[in-house]
Each structure stands twice: as structure tokens, then as C-alpha cells.
Amino acid sequence: MDWSEAVTRVLFEHRDEKDVHTFEGWKAVGGFSALEKALKMKPEEVVEEVKAAGLRGRGGAGFPTGVKWGFIPKNTDKPIYLCVNADESEPGTCKDRVLMEDLPFMCLEGAIIAAYAIKASMAFWYIRGEFDLPERRMRAAIETLREKGLIGKNILGSGWDLDFVIHRGAGAYICGEETGLISSLEGDKGQPKIKPPFPAIKGAFGCPTIVNNVESLAAVPWIMRNGASAYAKLGTEKSNGTKLFSVSGQVNRPGVYEVEMGYPLRDLLENECGGMKRGRALKAVIPGGSSMPVLPAEVALQTNLDYESVQAAGSMLGSGGMIVIDDSQSMPELLKILGRFYSHESCGQCTPCREGTPWGSRVLDRVADGAARPDDLETLERIARFLSGTTICLLADSLAMPIRSFFQHFREEFEALVPTEAGEKSGG
Amino acid sequence: MTDTVKVNIDGQEIEVPKGMNVIEAAKKVGVEIPHYCYHSHLSVAGNCRMCTVEIEGMRGLPIACNTGCTDGMVVHTDTEKVKDTRAAVLEFLLLNHPIDCPICDQAGECMLQIYYMEHDRQDSRVALEEKVHKGKAIEVGPRVMLDQERCIACARCVRFCDEITKTGELRLLNRSNHTTIDTFPGIELDNDYSVCTADICPVGALTNKDFRFKARVWFLQHDDEICPGCATGCNVVLDHYEQIELEDWNGVAYRLRPRINDDVNQAWMCDHGRLEYHKVNDDRLDRPIAHNVEVSWEGALTNLRKVLTPLADEKGAVAGIASYDCTNEEIWLFKKLLKEAFGTEGVALIPQRADGPEDDFLIDADKHPNRAGCQLVAGDDLIEGEAVADYLEGRKAVIVLDADPRSAVQAASLRDAYSAVKQKIILTPAKNASVFDASFVLPTVSFAEKDGTWVNRQGRVQRIRRAIRRSTAAKPALDVLAELAALAGLQWGEDEREAAAVFEEIAKDHPRFRGLDYDVIGRLGAPLEDRSAMAKEGGTV
Numbered sequence: 001m002d003w004s005e006a007v008t009r010v011l012f013e014h015r016d017e018k019d020v021h022t023f024e025g026w027k028a029v030g031g032f033s034a035l036e037k038a039l040k041m042k043p044e045e046v047v048e049e050v051k052a053a054g055l056r057g058r059g060g061a062g063f064p065t066g067v068k069w070g071f072i073p074k075n076t077d078k079p080i081y082l083c084v085n086a087d088e089s090e091p092g093t094c095k096d097r098v099l100m101e102d103l104p105f106m107c108l109e110g111a112i113i114a115a116y117a118i119k120a121s122m123a124f125w126y127i128r129g130e131f132d133l134p135e136r137r138m139r140a141a142i143e144t145l146r147e148k149g150l151i152g153k154n155i156l157g158s159g160w161d162l163d164f165v166i167h168r169g170a171g172a173y174i175c176g177e178e179t180g181l182i183s184s185l186e187g188d189k190g191q192p193k194i195k196p197p198f199p200a201i202k203g204a205f206g207c208p209t210i211v212n213n214v215e216s217l218a219a220v221p222w223i224m225r226n227g228a229s230a231y232a233k234l235g236t237e238k239s240n241g242t243k244l245f246s247v248s249g250q251v252n253r254p255g256v257y258e259v260e261m262g263y264p265l266r267d268l269l270e271n272e273c274g275g276m277k278r279g280r281a282l283k284a285v286i287p288g289g290s291s292m293p294v295l296p297a298e299v300a301l302q303t304n305l306d307y308e309s310v311q312a313a314g315s316m317l318g319s320g321g322m323i324v325i326d327d328s329q330s331m332p333e334l335l336k337i338l339g340r341f342y343s344h345e346s347c348g349q350c351t352p353c354r355e356g357t358p359w360g361s362r363v364l365d366r367v368a369d370g371a372a373r374p375d376d377l378e379t380l381e382r383i384a385r386f387l388s389g390t391t392i393c394l395l396a397d398s399l400a401m402p403i404r405s406f407f408q409h410f411r412e413e414f415e416a417l418v419p420t421e422a423g424e425k426s427g428g
Numbered sequence: 429m430t431d432t433v434k435v436n437i438d439g440q441e442i443e444v445p446k447g448m449n450v451i452e453a454a455k456k457v458g459v460e461i462p463h464y465c466y467h468s469h470l471s472v473a474g475n476c477r478m479c480t481v482e483i484e485g486m487r488g489l490p491i492a493c494n495t496g497c498t499d500g501m502v503v504h505t506d507t508e509k510v511k512d513t514r515a516a517v518l519e520f521l522l523l524n525h526p527i528d529c530p531i532c533d534q535a536g537e538c539m540l541q542i543y544y545m546e547h548d549r550q551d552s553r554v555a556l557e558e559k560v561h562k563g564k565a566i567e568v569g570p571r572v573m574l575d576q577e578r579c580i581a582c583a584r585c586v587r588f589c590d591e592i593t594k595t596g597e598l599r600l601l602n603r604s605n606h607t608t609i610d611t612f613p614g615i616e617l618d619n620d621y622s623v624c625t626a627d628i629c630p631v632g633a634l635t636n637k638d639f640r641f642k643a644r645v646w647f648l649q650h651d652d653e654i655c656p657g658c659a660t661g662c663n664v665v666l667d668h669y670e671q672i673e674l675e676d677w678n679g680v681a682y683r684l685r686p687r688i689n690d691d692v693n694q695a696w697m698c699d700h701g702r703l704e705y706h707k708v709n710d711d712r713l714d715r716p717i718a719h720n721v722e723v724s725w726e727g728a729l730t731n732l733r734k735v736l737t738p739l740a741d742e743k744g745a746v747a748g749i750a751s752y753d754c755t756n757e758e759i760w761l762f763k764k765l766l767k768e769a770f771g772t773e774g775v776a777l778i779p780q781r782a783d784g785p786e787d788d789f790l791i792d793a794d795k796h797p798n799r800a801g802c803q804l805v806a807g808d809d810l811i812e813g814e815a816v817a818d819y820l821e822g823r824k825a826v827i828v829l830d831a832d833p834r835s836a837v838q839a840a841s842l843r844d845a846y847s848a849v850k851q852k853i854i855l856t857p858a859k860n861a862s863v864f865d866a867s868f869v870l871p872t873v874s875f876a877e878k879d880g881t882w883v884n885r886q887g888r889v890q891r892i893r894r895a896i897r898r899s900t901a902a903k904p905a906l907d908v909l910a911e912l913a914a915l916a917g918l919q920w921g922e923d924e925r926e927a928a929a930v931f932e933e934i935a936k937d938h939p940r941f942r943g944l945d946y947d948v949i950g951r952l953g954a955p956l957e958d959r960s961a962m963a964k965e966g967g968t969v
Contacts, residue, residue, distance in 0.1 A: 172603070189599065189600060189601070191600075194472060194473065194474035194475075194494055196494075343604055343605075344603070344604060345603070345604075346603060346604040346605075347603055347604075347607075348581060348600065348602065348603045348604050348605070348606070348607025349473075349475045349581070349583075349600070349607070350474075350475045350476075350477055351475065351476050351477050351478070351517050351520045351521055351580070351581075352477055352516070352517065352520050354520075354581060354604060354605055354607055355520035355521065355523045355524065355605055356520055357604065358560075358604050358605040359520075359523060359554070359605075362558075379553060382516070385516075386513065386516035386517075386520070389488040389489065390477050390480070390489065390513065390516075390517075391477065392474055392475065
């Protein structure tokens with residue numbers, strides 16, 4: 001593919017227009033035409049349209065959004081809920097924040113269409129507690145749409161009612177996991193629930209619920225306006241459309257960039273991000289948010305940014321929170337920070353995660369701080385092994401994957417810090 | 429008919445209802461899948477991760493508690509992978525555990541100890557001084573103590589308070605390895621079933637205050653009983669201490685615990701019922717008393733003979749009063765004694781205690797275990813309420829079986845009529861208000877020392893058992909009744925005073941007990957025949 005042409009923009013199509021964060025500004029660029037179009041269709045047709053577009057969940061799992069909507073049981077006598085997952089807290093990820101700050105009405109339009117598609121009459125905007133400006137923008141946007149009659153009774157004469165409630169998180173990372181989000185929304189401690197039953201069957205307050213990431217919903221207006229096939233044409237065969245990447249680390253221009261799926265990682269670093277800071281060498285990239293496996297430079301630079309390519313390279317696209325690491329960084333030090341984060345954020349429910357993440361963190365601390373014990377690397381490997389796939393949600397895996405990949409690619413850095421049997425450190 | 433499916437568990441084929449979880453299915457073929465958070469009578473939490481198994485065709489290690497059986501499912505519970513994971517889960521669980529077994533009441537019935545020995549047996553990689561510390565010896569409620577360091581956060585107790593009592597006192601607080609069970613400030617774990625949380629706690633985090641530091645559980649023996657506390661008849665286990673080798677040993681009851689019976693009490697019992705074991709230990713009478721002097725059985729019987737022999741020829745001179753605490757067998761034999769030995773028609777039944785609090789779950793207002801059974805067995809001879817005073821009128825002697833006519837709960841007319849009877853012969857296991865002016869007091873045994881049956885409020889016949897042995901002079905009421913019969917010149921064989929045989933007599937005679945015997949009743953009881961007919965007649969079922 002020739003990437004020299006201007007990259008098609010979906011989410012950021014109008015980001016740079018004046019006042020696009022206001023109702024009038026969004027209206028001026030064709031806002032709400034997608035909603036009007038959708039409301040003239042049957043909800044099932046909207047679901048089919050999004051399915052045909054091949055939109056995949058942008059929260060990290062990459063599950064097809066339209067397919068997820070289709071899981072709502074037909075003819076249920078319970079109310080159906082939409083939860084917008086705006087609890088963006090994966091270290092390295094800040095795309096939803098930008099969407100909500102800059103394009104709140106686009107996000108909201110997508111959410112209203114989604115609510116219509118799943119026949120919800122109540123939607124919750126679950127937003128990370130620390131997000132101040134995004135929360136104010138979304139609250140104002142919801143108020144405005146209520147005044148304009150786009151939220152409330154009989155929206156655009158369709159006979160369909162929808163109300164929105166903003167719920168601010170109380171500071172737990174795990175509430176970004178959909179069942180953890182639901183627990184928190186229900187007023188309980190934010191901890192994931194066992195599946196099955198899945199939220200589409202028994203979610204918030206025991207009712208059918210769809211939880212969608214902000215970025216996924218934000219793409220829906222474009223899809224409705226331009227048609228599923230226009231969206232499906234973008235990206236690769238299996239990863240359609242565009243994706244936001246929040247690039248942080250030692251690059252000259254860190255930030256949130258929209259690229260088509262399949263865009264080379266090397267191009268993103270060199271073109272959009274302006275290359276490595278101070279001309280230093282790239283050492284490693286975590287492509288999809290801190291919970292994903294790290295890729296060493298030589299692998300990362302050969303990788304394209306779509307679900308399949310990143311997986312083939314040994315990591316995952318995740319939320320697109322890309323952390324760029326140059327050769328001045330100590331990998332044990334980085335892993336120590338990740339260990340502290342996941343240990344602190346474990347909800348404490350499942351045994352392996354409750355006990356394993358703080359244990360792993362403690363061992364990583366002493367390794368990085370030069371107080372390692374001879375068998376610490378084996379202990380960490382054992383912890384990582386039993387953190388994988390042994391818990392209700394993926395938080396335990398989120399520490400296991402970094403441990404394993406850091407060890408796989410940068411083991412010598414860790415070994416250098418571990419004393420040998422004789423009590424000597426093997427190197428530097 | 430529910431759909432059934434065939435599953436294979438460790439090579440054993442079994443047919444189970446579709447969707448039954450793998451833990452329960454495995455139980456049916458005798459395979460125990462270790463677990464902490466799963467409890468058959470609570471919702472599935474899936475957090476302890478102890479019950480992982482391998483299932484052919486499924487990825488990773490699914491948890492057995494949240495995996496429903498499907499047709500053709502092949503489950504392996506003892507592969508290397510499963511064993512490794514169990515050991516790892518135990519290592520995680522014990523990482524911050526204080527290992528204070530020597531001072532822990534749960535020791536001996538602690539699932540951490542048991543599973544550690546079965547599945548782990550490795551040394552800790554974390555030094556004692558590195559462990560996370562939390563609250564110890566917290567009075568989380570008036571009857572339950574909490575030790576947060578021993579807690580494994582399985583949340584059984586939280587689910588119990590949410591789902592069974594619906595009172596929601598307990599919550600999981602904090603995160604990561606600081607996660608702990610607690611109540612919110614100002615809230616106490618003080619519902620009528622609070623000690624059930626200690627029962628279902630698989631470790632020593634929640635313990636029963638009444639039992640705290642009283643006994644090491646491995647010294648205790650366990651027997652099936654029925655709670656005598658009310659008409660519900662919760663199925664319980666009595667834990668008691670016996671010294672088999674000691675001739676003159678008096679067994680001691682230590683606690684009652686609920687025993688699963690889905691037709692009666694599921695897996696629960698109330699906090700009031702738990703204290704009923706005190707009836708075994710407290711205020712007991714150890715020797716017969718004749719005119720306020722402790723005597724031997726021979727002495728008592730010799731004196732009694734002088735009183736009863738002349739009355740045996742005088743039809744109806746002797747009255748009989750029993751309480752709703754008696755067994756069906758006791759009422760049957762009592763009726764027979766009164767009729768055959770003394771020609772007395774009718775047996776009076778009186779309460780031992782007033783009605784008390786009730787709820788819509790297990791606690792019944794009627795604080796007697798066998799009102800329904802006593803009434804049924806007394807049958808046409810039943811005399812109750814105001815009629816009892818009239819019934820006593822003009823009697824020369826009265827035999828009182830496990831009842832207290834002088835108690836404040838009785839009507840004044842009854843107390844007066846009772847006082848007017850000259851000879852008062854009392855059969856009772858414990859001291860009561862009527863003991864002090866009785867002519868004869870013959871010590872009988874408590875519910876835990878005798879065989880018999882009770883009928884609960886649902887019309888379900890349930891067995892109590894002779895569990896405790898005491899070396900005092902007290903005897904089962906059936907034996908004492910037989911001895912009184914002998915004094916009156918009747919010869920009852922061994923069989924006629926043996927509980928199971930007496931019950932057979934009842935079953936032969938009484939249509940509603942038809943078809944029942946001790947084997948049919950078994951551990952879990954059996955419903956009376958023709959319950960609808962009973963309800964129509966207005967009987968207590």
C-alpha cells in the first residue's frame with residue numbers, strides 16, 4: 001500500500017474545524033445527519049450496517065462492535081442499557097480523552113445511534129473520575145442535546161426515548177473492564193463479575209447491557225454518513241477503518257494520531273511523531289497499552305499497525321497506547337513501574353491476582369533496586385505463569401504479559417542485576 | 429423431566445441434569461474438586477480459582493464451579509497442569525496468611541490446612557516479616573469474631589448476607605492484597621443467622637464467639653440431630669466431647685451446626701437455635717429425688733410402688749401431663765401407660781414456653797420442636813388448653829413427662845388444679861419450677877441422649893439420636909415409663925420401650941405415619957402421609 005497519499009481521517013475528520021466541540025460547530029460540519037439517517041432505519045438495520053463496516057471494539061479487545069450489539073436477547077421484557085466506557089486508564093492511552101474534549105458531540109451522536117440500535121432507553125456515560133475537562137464537555141453536551149430534543153422523549157419524531165446519565169468513576173483502573181464498570185455503576189465495589197452470564201444477557205442491574213468504548217462509538221456517525229462499505233474499504237482485510245494511537249515516550253512529537261489500520265509502525269514514529277528524541281536509538285515499543293507484550297526495536301519496526309500484524313509480531317494492538325522506549329531506558333526499571341501499577345490496581349477478588357501482582361511487584365522492586373535474590377527471576381516467571389488465564393478478568397494477564405515479554409527480549413538486563421550463587425552480580 | 433447429559437469425569441461416566449456444575453457432578457462419582465468460594469447454596473463467585481479442571485476441547489483451565497455440564501463433556505481433575513495450578517493457588521493464598529494455626533479455632537476443620545496437605549506441601553517463599561498485616565480479633569458482630577489476616581476473600585460470607593438474609597452487612601473492602609472483609613462503620617453483623625457466616629467460612633477468618641477457645645475440633649464427635657429450638661426442626665450436627673475409655677464420663681455438648689436439608693433448612697440455622705445445645709449441659713438432674721431427698725433408682729421405685737400400686741386399681745386416679753418437647757414415641761408410650769396401667773383416658777399436652785419471635789425464613793413462633801407430632805400421636809386422647817385444668821380435677825396423682833405445670837407460661841387455673849393433686853411424679857431432664865414441690869423427680873435425658881422422632885411445622889417426621897453418653901442416673905423417658913408400667917403390674921418387653929419399635933407401633937396404628945419407619949425417615953426425614961387431609965381438618969402441619 002502506498003502511504004504517501006493523505007491519510008483518510010474518520011475520527012479526526014473535523015477535529016481541526018473551529019468550535020467543533022460546540023453544538024453549532026458540530027452541526028456545521030454535518031453533525032447529527034448520521035443520527036437522522038439512523039433513526040429512519042430499523043434498529044436491526046443499524047446493527048447490520050455497523051457489522052458490515054467491520055468496526056471492531058477499540059477498548060482493546062477488538063471484538064466486532066455490531067456483532068456485540070446483536071447479542072442483546074430478542075423480545076426481552078427487561079430494560080436494555082448502553083454503557084459508554086469512558087474510563088480510559090490504561091497507562092499510555094489517552095485517545096478517548098481527546099475525543100471527548102475535542103469532539104464531544106460526535107461521541108454522543110455515536111452513542112445515541114448505538115442506543116437506538118440496541119433499543120436502549122437509558123444510557124450511562126461512565127467516565128474516569130480524573131477526567132475533568134472531558135466530563136464537563138460531555139455533561140454540557142448532554143444538557144445541550146436534551147434542550148435540542150436529541151436526548152429525551154420521542155427523539156426526532158421517531159417515537160423512541162433515550163436518557164443519558166453521567167457516572168464518574170472513583171479512581172479504579174479495573175472499572176474500565178466492562179463487568180467491573182457495571183459493578184461500579186451499580187454502586188458496588190468496582191470488581192469484575194464472572195462470565196457467563198455476559199453483560200448482553202445480564203448486565204447492569206441484571207438487565208441486558210452493551211458496554212462500548214468511546215472510540216468505537218465515535219466511529220459510528222462516520223459509518224452511518226458514508227456507508228459501511230466506505231469504512232470497510234479502509235484498513236486491511238480483517239482490521240477495517242482507522243485507529244487512534246496515543247504515542248508517548250522518547251519521540252519528538254508525542255500525541256494522539258489517527259492512522260488507517262495497517263499503517264507501518266516505522267512510518268508513525270518517523271512521520272507523525274518526528275522520529276526519536278535527541279536522535280537516540282529505538283530500543284523497544286509497547287504497541288497497545290502497558291498491559292501488552294513489549295516488542296524489541298527490530299521487530300517493532302517491521303510491524304504494521306493492525307490487529308493481525310501486531311499479533312503476528314508477538315504483541316497486541318490493544319487500546320493503541322503506544323509507549324516508545326529508547327536505548328537510555330532500563331527495562332527492569334520500566335517493568336518495576338508496571339508491576340507497581342498492576343499490583344495497586346488489582347481489585348483483590350481472584351486469588352492469583354490479589355496475591356500474585358503485589359508479590360511480583362515486590363520482587364520487581366528489589367530486582368530493579370539492586371537487592372535481587374538469586375532465585376528472583378525464577379520466582380517472577382512462576383508468578384507470571386500462574387497469573388495467566390487464571391482469573392475472572394485480564395488484569396492478572398496484564399502484568400504476566402509484560403513480565404514474560406520483558407524477560408523474553410531483555411533477559412540479560414535482568415540477569416545483570418541478579419547475584420549469582422557466589423553472591424556476585426554477573427555484570428554491570 | 430429435566431434434560432440429562434452424559435459426562436465423563438476422570439474416566440467415570442455419569443448422567444446428570446444438563447447445566448449442573450462440574451463440582452456437583454464430580455461429587456456424584458466420588459471425585460472431590462477442591463474449592464473455597466463455591467458453596468452449593470450461594471451464587472457462584474469464581475474468585476478463589478481452586479477448582480480449575482481440564483475439559484477436553486476447552487481452552488486453558490476452566491473453573492468447575494461456573495462450568496455447566498454439557499453432553500459428552502470429558503473432565504480431567506487430576507492432570508499435572510491442574511495439580512500445579514492448585515499448588516500455585518495455595519501458595520498465593522498462604523503468601524500473606526499469618527499461619528497462626530496453634531491459636532486458631534478453625535484448626536482441624538480449616539480448608540487451608542486440609543488442602544495444603546493434599547495439594548501443596550511446599551515451603552513459603554515469603555518471610556513472616558514481609559507479610560501484609562490486617563485487623564485481628566475484631567468483634568464484627570455480637571456472635572461472630574473476625575480475623576482479617578486469615579481471610580482468603582472468598583466472599584462466601586458477603587454473599588450469604590446479600591443473598592440469604594438480605595441484610596448486606598459484610599463487604600469486601602480495599603484492593604490488591606489489602607483486600608479484606610469488613611462492615612461499614614457503625615454497622616454490626618447482627619442478623620438472626622449471623623453465625624452461619626462462621627460455618628461457611630472455609631478458614632479461620634470468621635469464628636463463632638460462643639465456641640471460641642472452647643474445644644479443639646479434632647477431639648469432638650459429630651452426630652446428626654434436629655434443633656429443638658422451634659417447630660421448624662432444622663437439621664443440625666451436634667459436636668460433642670466424649671471420653672470413651674472413662675466409665676463415669678459425662679459427655680459435653682459444644683455446638684450445633686446446620687446440616688444440609690433442602691426440604692427444611694437448606695444449609696442454615698438461626699443464631700438462637702445454636703444455643704439449644706446448652707440443654708444438654710445445663711441444669712441437669714443426675715439422681716432421682718423422693719420428697720426432696722436424692723435417692724437411688726431402687727429407693728425411688730420402692731417408694732413409688734407404695735403410691736402407684738393402690739392407684740392402679742382405681743380407674744382414672746392418675747393423670748398425665750406432657751409437653752410439646754416430647755417425642756412421638758414418648759407420647760405413645762405415655763398414653764399407653766395411662767390407659768393400660770391406670771385406666772386413664774386422655775393425656776394433657778401443655779407448652780414449655782410462650783410463643784416467641786418469628787420470621788419468614790426458619791424461625792417459627794412456636795418454640796417447641798414437636799407440637800404437631802404430640803398432637804397427632806395423642807389423637808383422640810388429646811387434652812389441651814383450658815381443658816387441662818378440668819382434666820386434673822379430682823385426680824389423686826399426676827405423672828408429668830418433660831413438662832412444667834408450675835411454669836409462669838401456664839394458665840393460673842392449670843397451676844391451681846395441678847397444685848391440688850396430691851402426688852406429683854415428674855420425669856424431667858433438667859430442673860424446672862415444678863421440681864421443688866414434686867413428690868418424686870425421676871431424671872430423664874436431653875434430646876441428644878435419646879432416640880425418637882419429632883414432626884416439624886411442615887408435617888415432616890425427623891429423627892433425633894442418642895449421641896451423648898452420660899453416666900448419671902438419668903434414663904431415657906421410654907425406660908422410665910416402662911418401669912412405671914412394671915410398678916403397676918404390667919410387663920412390657922424390651923421391644924416395647926425401644927424407640928424404633930415404638931415408632932413401628934405408631935405407624936401401624938396411625939394413618940398419617942403409615943409407611944414410615946426409622947430407615948425410611950433416614951437422615952433427612954420424611955413427610956407424613958396425607959398432608960392435605962390434615963390441613964383440611966385444621967391440624968398443625
